[in-house]
Amino acid sequence: QMQLQESGPGLLRPSETLSLSCSVAGASLGRFHWGWLRQPPGKGLEWIGHIYTSGVTNYHVSLKTRATISLGTSKNHLSLKLKSVTSADTAVYFCARLYSGYQAEYFHPWGPGTLVVVSS
Amino acid sequence: QSVLTQAPSVSGAPGQSVTISCSGSSSNIGVNTVTWYHHLPGEAPKLLMYTNTQRPSGVPDRFSGSKSGTSASLTITGLQSEDEGDYYCAAWDDGLSGPVFGGGTKVTVL
Numbered sequence: 753q754m755q756l757q758e759s760g761p762g763l764l765r766p767s768e769t770l771s772l773s774c775s776v777a778g779a780s781l782g783r784f785h786w787g788w789l790r791q792p793p794g795k796g797l798e799w800i801g802h803i804y805t806s807g808v809t810n811y812h813v814s815l816k817t818r819a820t821i822s823l824g825t826s827k828n829h830l831s832l833k834l835k836s837v838t839s840a841d842t843a844v845y846f847c848a849r850l851y852s853g854y855q856a857e858y859f860h861p862w863g864p865g866t867l868v869v870v871s872s
Numbered sequence: 873q874s875v876l877t878q879a880p881s882v883s884g885a886p887g888q889s890v891t892i893s894c895s896g897s898s899s900n901i902g903v904n905t906v907t908w909y910h911h912l913p914g915e916a917p918k919l920l921m922y923t924n925t926q927r928p929s930g931v932p933d934r935f936s937g938s939k940s941g942t943s944a945s946l947t948i949t950g951l952q953s954e955d956e957g958d959y960y961c962a963a964w965d966d967g968l969s970g971p972v973f974g975g976g977t978k979v980t981v982l
Contacts, residue, residue: 756916796874796975797909797917797960799968810969846917857964857971858907860919860928 754779756847756863763869770837770870774830774847774863781828785850787859788821788832790843798843800832802850837870844868875900875972876961883980889949892977894961896942900972904964906944908937911976912957920959921946953981 760772774786787802801811803821811819815834824831830847844867848859877895884890894906908921919928924939934950944963948955961974 797911797962797973799971799973802970812970813968848917851922855905856923856926857904858919858922858962859909859917859971860922862916862918864914864916 754849754861756849756861758845758847758863758866760845760866760868762867763871764837765872766838766870767836768870770832770834770841770868772832772834772845772847772866772868773824774832776828776830779828779849781823781830785852786821786830787848787850788819788830788845789848789859789862790845791865792840792843797846800834800845803830804850804852839870842868842870874975875965876963876974878959878961878974878977880975881978881980883982884948884951885982886951886953888951889947890951890979891948892946892959892961892979894944894946894974896944896963896972898942899967900942900963900965901939901944902942903966906937906939907962907971908935908946909960909962910957911960917960948979951979951981955979956981 755777757775788800818835820833844865846865848862905923909917910920911917921937958976965972
């Protein structure tokens with residue numbers, strides 16, 4: 753059974769670069785598509801971006817210049833980097849497997865999320 | 873502000889039925905399928921419904937989904953206390969080349 757677990761710095765200062773990792777157990781990273789999403793405090797879920805098995809990435813237009821999703825250098829780790837963070841990037845960040853098929857695109861399963869706070 | 877529109881909250885007594893609505897547009901729900909997620913704070917969001925009406929393995933048949941035009945709905949029949957939490961609709965948006973979500977509906981079992 754596929755299991756995902758996010759990890760990150762917890763707290764960082766404005767203008768720094770956020771680096772998050774998602775550890776995947778029970779599946780080979782290169783066989784599936786993956787995504788990153790987030791939930792700001794008191795708000796709903798937001799898509800950040802995703803990476804296909806081909807290596808092609810798509811990002812939300814509002815984050816396209818700052819976000820980079822890649823397969824991590826460590827085995828079975830997915831990475832998200834977000835440059836020049838501000839307080840608006842404070843959120844719980846989730847990684848998830850992206851299922852993309854005919855008439856079906858959805859995220860399943862998800863990790864439990866990791867809280868990132870941006871504060872000076 | 874979320875691209876898809878959901879009511880902020882809905883409630884019902886145990887055993888009753890509740891329906892959660894989700895409104896979108898011609899670039900998302902109008903042309904793509906709808907997904908529903910159930911989320912309890914502090915936990916991983918869980919896939920509840922995909923391709924408008926399909927339940928993943930393990931999701932009880934008390935949950936049903938439908939879609940018409942640019943709107944969709946999720947109905948929970950025979951409400952149980954374990955059904956509490958936040959429910960999010962989502963659909964791929966052709967303009968974004970990615971998914972858009974509703975703001976979430978909080979279900980409370982009275």
